[in-house]
Amino acid sequence: MAIEWFKRDREGVVLQQKKTTPDTLWIKCDNCGEIVFKRELEKRLMVCPKCEYHFAIPAEKYIEIITDVGTWKEFSAELKSTDPLGFRDQQKYSDRIVSSMKKTGKNEAITTGVCAVEGYPIVLGIMEFSFMGGSVGSVVGEKIARAVDRARKDRRGLILISRSGGMRMQEGMVSLMQMAKTSVKLTQLGEARLPYISLLTNPTTGGTTASYSMLGDVIIAEPGALIGFAGPRVIKQTIGQDLPQGFQRSEFLLEKGFLDRIVSRKDIKPTIVTLLRFLMSDLESEK
Ligand SMILES: [Zn+2]
Structure with missing residues (x-):
């Protein structure tokens, strides 16, 4: 790389352009710093070949990985957040929604749809972290509620992929209510004897x-995912103790019994299929 010895900002002096690698070709691993050829990374479903770090991938990629080709059909895509409190921090909440919509091309932080997974009828919901940190407001709650209703109506299994910083504070109490709302809905799903598989990805935190x-x-998780309720700094201040190594990562949670399994991205579909075979076998005999 060329070193810039002098700064010449006099008019008429043209500095030689720095030669840089197009960032579309190579990606630096966030975890181990290895420079990886992007195409190679894509082939490995965006998992680092050196350290197995799982890069964030958009909802569409999970749809590609998990669902049977041509079976995905999105629903509730039209739902948009209103601004029930007329909330404003440094920016108006309504403006934040609009800029997130522009950035992600989505109306909210979760995408829901019906699909088949190895022939099993499924409702799949995937959260989008790039939409306001995957925060859960009234619309995300409502979309999950409708996903459960749809699963009950069609007798489908439910899979939710979490990636979230927690509840959306710009909606105050309305966002906190979504915790109760989604929990009640999932109870109804359980009463209907339909399975729910939860996949946690980096990060799944807060509410x-x-x-x-x-x-x-x-409950399954991708390797190395940050999973927790309060942030480590808050916990450390509260209990006045240093936190153990690897605290709030998938591997730590598995050891403590919070997770059933850690699954590499390439193994997500086969794992889900095995689970569905077990959880939905009695549904097949209903037909
Ligand atoms: Zn790496």
Whole structure:
């Protein structure tokens, strides 16, 4: 790389352009710092070949990985957040929603749809972290509620992929209510004897772990995902003790019994299929 020895900001002096690698070709691993060829990374479903770090991937990628080709059909895509409190911090909440919509091309922080997974009828919901930190407001809660209703109506299993910073504070109490709402809905799903598989990805924190993310009949997680309720700094200040190594990561939670299994991205579909075979076998005999 060329070193810039002098700064010449006099008019008419043209500095030689720095030669840089197009960032579309190579990606630096956030975890181990290895420079990885992007195409290679994509082939490995965005998992680092050196350290197995799981890069964030958009909802569409999970749909590609999990669902049977041509079976995905989105619903409730039209639902949009209103601004019930007329909330404003540094920015108006309504403006934040609009800029998140522009950035992600989505109306909210979760995408829900029906699909088949190895032929099993499923309702799948995938959270989008890039939409206001995957925070849960009234619309995310409502979309999960409708996902459960749809699963009950069609006799489908439910899979939710969590990626969230927690409840959306711009909606105040309305967002906190979504914890109760989604929990009640999942109870109804359980009463209908339909399975719910929860997949936790990096990060799953705050109110999501205090509600639907941790209510799966089976709870699986991607390796190395940050999973927890309060942040480590808050906990450290509260208990006045240093936290153990690897605290709030998938591996730590598995050891403590919060998770059923850690699953590498490439193994997500086969694992889900095995689970569905077990959880939905009696549904097949209903037909
Ligand atoms: Zn790496």
